Amino acid sequence: MPGNTASVRRGRKYDQVLKGAREIFLRDGFEGASVDEIARTAGVSKATLYSYFPDKRLLFLEMATAQCQAQADEVLVALDKSKPPRVVLPYIGRSVLDFLLSDMGQRVFRICVAEADRFPELGAQFYECGPVLVRSELQSYLAAAMARGDVEIDNLGLAADQFIELCKADLWIKRLFGIHDVFSEGEITRVIDAAVETFMARFGPSSSA
Incomplete structure (x- = not known):
């Protein structure tokens, strides 16, 4: 190829x-x-x-990864690891969800799935240039928060993945299947706030339980 x-x-x-x-x-x-x-x-x-x-696929790959890299960089530049989870997690969650619900995020996801058999490197490179960067930084932040006693986590990578999945609840699947294209600020805030509360209920300090 x-x-x-x-x-x-x-x-x-x-x-x-x-x-x-x-x-x-x-x-x-x-x-x-x-x-x-x-x-x-x-x-x-x-x-x-x-x-x-x-190659047209190479052009799409470069465009998609450049866009995802820019999105990840924008998130990471403003990430302050010294702040507590209830400040940082909503910021990360909102940034991730905004991209997943965006036209670009939806288009790239659909194309990666559609081209998976013929162009497997597309999804792999896109994943490495965006989701992996955000996940890695979230994992790094959680490690710093754990050192301060803000969270108690056994598996940082799994916890980071679980938080990102919590932020996708309800809205992402509706966007994916075309049930809704636009969501209100209230709907987005509801999901992100619930994701943070659920995460902290599981991983917050034992003394806060």
């Missing part, structure tokens, strides 16, 4: 091409996205596009 051996070339119009690709992939999906339309939207020739990305 070309995507296994092809490589991305970075240059003057790299960001321009990615911006055009993001617009078209979000609008048309992976299969529906036309390389001609991406080139036109990006304001480059088809030859120029192919000089940067020899």
Whole structure:
């Protein structure tokens, strides 16, 4: 498969091409996205596009991982590990849920699933560039919180995964199946607050039980 051996070339119009690709992939999906339309939207020739990305799947992979990396970086820059769990966990939970409910988050998830057999590295690389980064930082924060006595956790990785899953309750599955596209601030706050309360009930200090 070309995507296994092809490589991305970075240059003057790299960001321009990615911006055009993001617009078209979000609008048309992976299969529906036309390389001609991406080139036109990006304001480059088809030859120029192919000089940067020899394969459409490689272009989508680069666009998706760049977007996920940017999202993760935005979350992590503002993460203050010195603050208590009831301050930090709502921030992380809200950031994760906002991305999962977004058009980009939904589109990338659907395409990763649809292309899993033909393009398994797509999901793997996307996972490494976004979810793994956030999970790793959450795990690191929980370790710091545990050292301060704010939480009591035996398996930090599992606890981080469980918190992220709690934040997906109700809303993510409704978004995935198209039951609702937009959620109110109250609905989002309800889920995040419940996730934090459930997590702290399980992992908070014994003295707070």
